[in-house]
Amino acid sequence: xxxxxxxxxxxxxxxxxxxxxxxxxxxxxxxxxxxxxxxxxxxxxxxxxxxxxxxxxxxxxxxxxxxxxxxxxxxxxxxxxxxxxxxxxxxxxxxxxxxxxxxxxxxxxxxxxxxxxxxxxxxxxxxxxxxxxxxxxxxxxxxxxxxxxxxxxxxxxxxxxxxxxxxxxxx
Amino acid sequence: xxxxxxxxxxxxxxxxxxxxxxxxxxxxxxxxxxxxxxxxxxxxxxxxxxxxxxxxxxxxxxxxxxxxxxxxxxxxxxxxxxxxxxxxxxxxxxxxxxxxxxxxxxxxxxxxxxxxxxxxxxxxxxxxxxxxxxxxxxxxxxxxxxxxxxxxxxxxxxxxxxxxxxxxxxxxxxxxxxxxxxxxxxxxxxxxxxxxxxxxxxxxxxxxxxxxxxxxxxxxxxxxxxxxxxxxxxxxxxxxxxxxxxxxxxxxxxxxxxxxxxxxxxxxxxxxxxxxxxxxxxxxxxxxxxx
Numbered sequence: 001x002x003x004x005x006x007x008x009x010x011x012x013x014x015x016x017x018x019x020x021x022x023x024x025x026x027x028x029x030x031x032x033x034x035x036x037x038x039x040x041x042x043x044x045x046x047x048x049x050x051x052x053x054x055x056x057x058x059x060x061x062x063x064x065x066x067x068x069x070x071x072x073x074x075x076x077x078x079x080x081x082x083x084x085x086x087x088x089x090x091x092x093x094x095x096x097x098x099x100x101x102x103x104x105x106x107x108x109x110x111x112x113x114x115x116x117x118x119x120x121x122x123x124x125x126x127x128x129x130x131x132x133x134x135x136x137x138x139x140x141x142x143x144x145x146x147x148x149x150x151x152x153x154x155x156x157x158x159x160x161x162x163x164x165x166x167x168x169x170x171x
Numbered sequence: 172x173x174x175x176x177x178x179x180x181x182x183x184x185x186x187x188x189x190x191x192x193x194x195x196x197x198x199x200x201x202x203x204x205x206x207x208x209x210x211x212x213x214x215x216x217x218x219x220x221x222x223x224x225x226x227x228x229x230x231x232x233x234x235x236x237x238x239x240x241x242x243x244x245x246x247x248x249x250x251x252x253x254x255x256x257x258x259x260x261x262x263x264x265x266x267x268x269x270x271x272x273x274x275x276x277x278x279x280x281x282x283x284x285x286x287x288x289x290x291x292x293x294x295x296x297x298x299x300x301x302x303x304x305x306x307x308x309x310x311x312x313x314x315x316x317x318x319x320x321x322x323x324x325x326x327x328x329x330x331x332x333x334x335x336x337x338x339x340x341x342x343x344x345x346x347x348x349x350x351x352x353x354x355x356x357x358x359x360x361x362x363x364x365x366x367x368x369x370x371x372x373x374x375x376x377x378x379x380x381x382x383x384x385x386x387x388x389x390x391x392x393x394x395x396x397x398x399x400x401x402x403x404x405x406x407x408x409x410x411x412x413x414x415x416x417x418x419x420x421x422x423x424x425x426x427x428x429x430x431x432x433x434x435x436x437x438x439x440x441x442x443x444x445x446x447x448x449x450x451x452x453x454x455x456x457x458x459x460x461x462x
């Protein structure tokens with residue numbers, strides 16, 4: 001009994017890491033950072049964490065959790081309610097179906113995969129928000145946000161990779 | 172052994188369940204969006220409850236961000252301290268002269284009002300709130316503040332900073348409220364040109380600039396004209412500065428907001444109601460009087 005409890009406690013951080021980092025990404029994405037010109041083009045950090053953990057720890061990242069984080073992001077950010085949730089779930093579905101192409105390969109391949117997924121996600125978000133708010137927002141900030149998202153993915157993935165390597169894989 | 176048998180039995184069903192779960196999640200997301208588009212109170216309630224629940228966490232997280240920003244500002248100001256000092260001394264001399272003019276005009280205005288027996292203007296009270304979250308993205312321009320229904324905040328109230336109008340409240344939870352900024356695509360504020368008194372609608376388009384819609388055809392706005400709220404509608408007090416005319420582009424008058432969005436930290440939510448026209452909006456708390 002005691003041995004079992006010890007085992008679960010040791011596994012806790014490894015099980016919770018994908019969920020906690022994604023929740024942190026959602027919160028950081030809405031923090032009033034006050035950095036000039038960054039607010040309107042703040043990259044969707046949770047898209048990066050969902051992409052990364054779906055490849056590296058899919059067992060610890062249930063789709064219901066992804067959906068929940070998406071709803072929280074929409075509630076905090078004021079976007080069309082459900083749009084981020086829908087995008088994250090679809091991204092997770094797509095990435096998990098192609099996971100074998102990324103696992104154990106060079107990071108460049110993972111980045112290339114993200115280069116395909118992020119623009120599609122940005123365009124879907126643009127369209128869904130236009131449908132719900134009744135007007136298309138200018139594409140300029142959306143494109144700047146997309147470029148920032150693609151450029152920031154390697155450092156974010158590097159940090160997540162450190163966390164991934166530091167934690168044991170739960171049995 | 173039994174476990175292996177169960178797994179062999181359950182394996183085909185697992186895929187079906189997983190596919191159904193994805194379909195269900197997609198359906199729920201689409202339903203939420205459709206309800207949001209229709210302005211459903213249920214979705215609004217779910218959103219405000221989520222934000223209210225996370226409010227303590229947002230509050231804690233926003234402090235380090237503010238601390239870091241203030242630190243960066245302090246370092247930047249350190250290098251400009253002599254120039255700032257000189258500028259502020261000159262500004263102070265100019266403002267003291269203006270103070271004399273304002274006092275004289277105030278007295279004159281009061282005397283004229285007494286002579287003409289003009290009905291007193293509605294008074295506004297305010298609740299000061301801190302910004303705890305922003306929309307963080309390209310699609311909406313909103314901020315969340317840490318004052319809500321419990322503090323007397325209601326939908327439609329004007330939100331101002333020291334420089335001028337910030338936006339208006341569009342969603343209210345118990346402890347938080349969402350403010351639609353002037354720059355948001357859906358923001359429409361009734362305004363006037365201060366110099367000519369021409370009425371118009373100040374509209375945002377998700378950029379850093381605003382446009383004046385429905386300005387009379389014979390109006391001639393000039394660069395530097397102040398744009399102030401007209402008070403039409405009864406919820407936003409008249410005379411609040413909203414922006415400065417910066418030019419004309421494609422037939423539209425372009426206005427620059429007065430508020431520095433990057434340094435926006437505290438705002439005042441105005442509780443303003445014209446007596447006898449709209450019911451008093453305050454439900455709780457005793458706010459300070461603004462004027």
